[in-house]
Amino acid sequence: MLVQPIDYFLVVWFVLAIASTLYVAVDQYRNNPEPVVMKWGFILVTLYMGPIGLLLYVLADKEPRPGEHEAFIKPLWKQGIGSTIHCVAGDATGIILAAAITAWLGLPMWIDLIAEYLAGFGFGLFIFQSLFMQSMLGGTYWENVRRSLLPEFISMNFMMAGMAPVMSFLMMGRDMRAMEPTELVFWGVMSLGVIAGFILAYPSNVWMVARKLKHGLMTERPPESGPGTMSGHGDHATDQDKMPAQPHSKHEGHGAGAGDDRKHAQYDEHGAKPSGHGGHAMSTDATTPQLAAVGGISVLALALGMVAPANWLNMTLSARAVGGAIMPRGMIMDRDTPAEAMRDMAAAHPRNMTASFDLGVRGDQELPYRLEGGVKVFELRPSQVRWQILPNVAVDAYAYNNQVPGPRIRIRQGDRVRINVTNGLPEETTVHWHGLILPNQMDGPAEITQDPIRPGGSYAYEFTATQHGTYFYHPHAKPDRTQALGLYGALIIDPSNPSDEIAADHDYVIQLQEWLKREGLTYPAMPMEGGFPNYFTINGKAYPSTDTIRMKVGETLKVRFIGTNNGFIHPMHIHGGPFEVVARDGETIPPSARFLADTINVGPGQRYDVVWKAQRPGKWLIHCHIPHHTTNNNVEQRGGGGLMVVIDVQ
Ligand SMILES: [Cu+2]
Numbered sequence: 001m002l003v004q005p006i007d008y009f010l011v012v013w014f015v016l017a018i019a020s021t022l023y024v025a026v027d028q029y030r031n032n033p034e035p036v037v038m039k040w041g042f043i044l045v046t047l048y049m050g051p052i053g054l055l056l057y058v059l060a061d062k063e064p065r066p067g068e069h070e071a072f073i074k075p076l077w078k079q080g081i082g083s084t085i086h087c088v089a090g091d092a093t094g095i096i097l098a099a100a101i102t103a104w105l106g107l108p109m110w111i112d113l114i115a116e117y118l119a120g121f122g123f124g125l126f127i128f129q130s131l132f133m134q135s136m137l138g139g140t141y142w143e144n145v146r147r148s149l150l151p152e153f154i155s156m157n158f159m160m161a162g163m164a165p166v167m168s169f170l171m172m173g174r175d176m177r178a179m180e181p182t183e184l185v186f187w188g189v190m191s192l193g194v195i196a197g198f199i200l201a202y203p204s205n206v207w208m209v210a211r212k213l214k215h216g217l218m219t220e221r222p223p224e225s226g227p228g229t230m231s232g233h234g235d236h237a238t239d240q241d242k243m244p245a246q247p248h249s250k251h252e253g254h255g256a257g258a259g260d261d262r263k264h265a266q267y268d269e270h271g272a273k274p275s276g277h278g279g280h281a282m283s284t285d286a287t288t289p290q291l292a293a294v295g296g297i298s299v300l301a302l303a304l305g306m307v308a309p310a311n312w313l314n315m316t317l318s319a320r321a322v323g324g325a326i327m328p329r330g331m332i333m334d335r336d337t338p339a340e341a342m343r344d345m346a347a348a349h350p351r352n353m354t355a356s357f358d359l360g361v362r363g364d365q366e367l368p369y370r371l372e373g374g375v376k377v378f379e380l381r382p383s384q385v386r387w388q389i390l391p392n393v394a395v396d397a398y399a400y401n402n403q404v405p406g407p408r409i410r411i412r413q414g415d416r417v418r419i420n421v422t423n424g425l426p427e428e429t430t431v432h433w434h435g436l437i438l439p440n441q442m443d444g445p446a447e448i449t450q451d452p453i454r455p456g457g458s459y460a461y462e463f464t465a466t467q468h469g470t471y472f473y474h475p476h477a478k479p480d481r482t483q484a485l486g487l488y489g490a491l492i493i494d495p496s497n498p499s500d501e502i503a504a505d506h507d508y509v510i511q512l513q514e515w516l517k518r519e520g521l522t523y524p525a526m527p528m529e530g531g532f533p534n535y536f537t538i539n540g541k542a543y544p545s546t547d548t549i550r551m552k553v554g555e556t557l558k559v560r561f562i563g564t565n566n567g568f569i570h571p572m573h574i575h576g577g578p579f580e581v582v583a584r585d586g587e588t589i590p591p592s593a594r595f596l597a598d599t600i601n602v603g604p605g606q607r608y609d610v611v612w613k614a615q616r617p618g619k620w621l622i623h624c625h626i627p628h629h630t631t632n633n634n635v636e637q638r639g640g641g642g643l644m645v646v647i648d649v650q
Contacts, residue, residue: 035220089128532567
């Protein structure tokens with residue numbers, strides 16, 4: 001799913017990669033006179049390295065004009081590229097296959113890397129070098145394995161030394177979609193890894209070609225197209241020892257400047273058949289100390305590339321544990337950070353949103369019920385929706401019944417209620433009835449009083465409301481994630497004795513919330529590194545999209561503040577004169593203890609009922625007194641933002 005700028009870049013990249021690969025494939029088979037194994041080497045490497053593979057092909061290998069391939073490929077730097085190409089083609093194929101399989105199996109990153117090394121080495125050595133090159137080198141398969149072992153080992157070590165840290169850091173970076181083979185970024189990381197591996201393996205390949213440890217580029221012409229093809233020649237070379245210079249079947253250029261003093265393998269007109277024993281076997285002039293030094297450094301580089309990332313990354317993470325998670329900028333993720341912590345702070349994934357609602361849709365709608373044998377039965381269903389909080393800002397929210405805040409449950413003291421909760425979220429949930437006296441089994445804490453409700457599962461909460469006042473409900477399974485993403489709703493219980501109600505002309509509920517929305521993604525806001533919110537809502541909307549309360553001079557307004565938010569104490573202030581604090585946490589304050597104030601600190605979980613009297617006409621504000629909380633992404637719009645509501649008094 002295209003959710004980040006990198007996704008669009010990668011679409012372009014892979015379109016270019018496929019186009020480049022098609023070009024190289026067609027050109028190799030139509031025009032370029034080289035052995036089949038090298039044709040495929042360039043095709044595969046172009047698939048992995050995209051336009052860079054194409055660049056290498058055109059600069060180092062593609063015959064510039066008919067008949068020039070032999071001379072064109074002679075320079076050592078080109079021979080080194082050829083040698084690296086067929087190492088990388090084999091190794092990278094093994095590595096990528098292993099990466100996809102280990103991700104699918106859910107194995108941790110450290111096993112992933114080891115499997116990739118073994119698969120890359122195995123694929124490179126046993127298939128690409130020994131099997132495919134057998135036609136070049138002659139000899140038996142196992143002779144080739146033995147001969148290729150050391151050069152392949154050195155090259156593979158450097159290749160993996162480049163590829164492993166790129167994969168480790170990028171797959172387990174902020175965007176851990178990179179661990180999922182179903183995501184484009186996974187393939188982007190593989191491509192970048194192959195490029196890094198190529199760069200690191202190249203110098204050793206140049207040296208190995210120069211020392212005749214490895215083959216570089218070669219020319220192989222079918223008889224019809226060879227530059228020296230003479231008309232009328234109908235015979236074909238069958239024995240290189242007898243016919244070393246067959247004019248229409250050349251095959252040369254293996255190793256820096258060494259092509260002319262060695263025998264040329266001969267090929268029949270079908271191109272790739274070994275024509276005799278011995279083939280292109282070379283004898284190296286590298287000394288044992290040289291080999292030991294280069295080999296040793298390659299092992300050191302490999303160890304560094306494989307192990308060093310473990311200083312910063314938790315290498316025990318697997319694609320199954322964290323794959324797909326996109327982490328907020330600024331979150332501290334170190335080698336000890338567990339997968340659970342990452343999942344907890346990850347963005348709500350845009351692909352999971354089941355519905356989208358525009359600015360006009362409001363939350364906190366009174367929830368209808370049906371009566372079953374005297375029990376008021378309510379239905380609650382949490383799911384993921386895109387919820388508009390400002391004209392141009394939508395959050396990917398967790399919502400009860402497609403509302404943020406969730407629907408208002410309004411009951412009367414003494415009511416018997418049953419609330420059926422069906423989990424439409426991709427993770428476990430429960431519901432806690434905050435502040436209520438009820439049977440312990442109905443209280444909601446996951447793992448403590450009940451098993452969490454699994455995705456698709458349900459649970460019936462049933463109790464009798466013995467209290468009255470302002471309450472709320474919220475999840476008690478990972479509330480730091482799921483409540484922060486929008487799961488909360490008001491629970492208003494009217495007193496059975498109407499005279500217990502502190503009456504006012506208007507009644508307005510304020511549910512507070514903090515949001516973290518960046519780069520198109522919504523993260524659960526938390527008071528920790530990387531988790532600080534940048535949007536704030538009252539009843540699911542940020543000012544200027546919040547409600548306006550309309551009343552007349554002399555009328556009273558009861559505001560029920562509910563700390564439905566997770567992270568901050570919000571000092572809620574009303575302009576235009578003091579209010580009287582009449583209830584706290586659902587409990588009515590006795591008249592003698594009620595007090596006047598103009599600011600009240602509403603902490604998470606707290607409720608305050610206050611009664612404010614409109615004394616003068618005009619626009620009077622209710623707002624949080626932390627000015628940052630009255631901005632939208634730190635911007636003041638039309639005089640404010642976030643936690644702000646206007647009381648319009650006529
Ligand atoms: Cu505040």
